[in-house]
Amino acid sequence: MIIKIPKNILNELINYIYINKPNEAVCFLLGFIKEDTYIVNELVKVKNAANSPAEFYVEPDELLSIYKRAEEKGLDIVAIVHSHHGLPLPSTIDIKYMKLNPYVWIIISITDLKMQAFVLNEEKVEPVKIVIT
Numbered sequence: 863m864i865i866k867i868p869k870n871i872l873n874e875l876i877n878y879i880y881i882n883k884p885n886e887a888v889c890f891l892l893g894f895i896k897e898d899t900y901i902v903n904e905l906v907k908v909k910n911a912a913n914s915p916a917e918f919y920v921e922p923d924e925l926l927s928i929y930k931r932a933e934e935k936g937l938d939i940v941a942i943v944h945s946h947h948g949l950p951l952p953s954t955i956d957i958k959y960m961k962l963n964p965y966v967w968i969i970i971s972i973t974d975l976k977m978q979a980f981v982l983n984e985e986k987v988e989p990v991k992i993v994i995t
């Protein structure tokens with residue numbers, strides 16, 4: 863599985879992570895899914911309602927507006943991105959929410975901007991290759 867992210871969207875994403883420091887930042891990526899390739903073409907910045915450096919929470923109203931925006935544009939929600947202070951690996955809580963939100967989960971380390979993507983496949987966390995386009 864591959865996720866393709868345009869360079870300008872990645873730059874905007876990293877900028878948003880800096881703006882939210884020290885709190886975790888959260889964004890959604892909209893685009894298309896073609897077989898095993900996820901193609902990103904839009905970034906949706908989201909407010910971390912938890913206001914925390916250790917977790918994130920998205921208000922249901924905001925989530926709903928993302929669904930509407932995707933539907934209006936004929937796009938899919940491809941991925942959810944959030945930042946971590948530690949390693950870019952899903953936490954136990956992340957894995958719990960991966961079950962409820964079956965998108966690609968991208969985690970970016972606030973410390974060194976290392977980035978990894980995952981999907982949950984039958985209870986197993988599997989890596990997704992990130993390609994910057």
Ligand SMILES: [Zn+2]
Nearest residue numbers: 944946953956
């Ligand atoms: Zn997390």
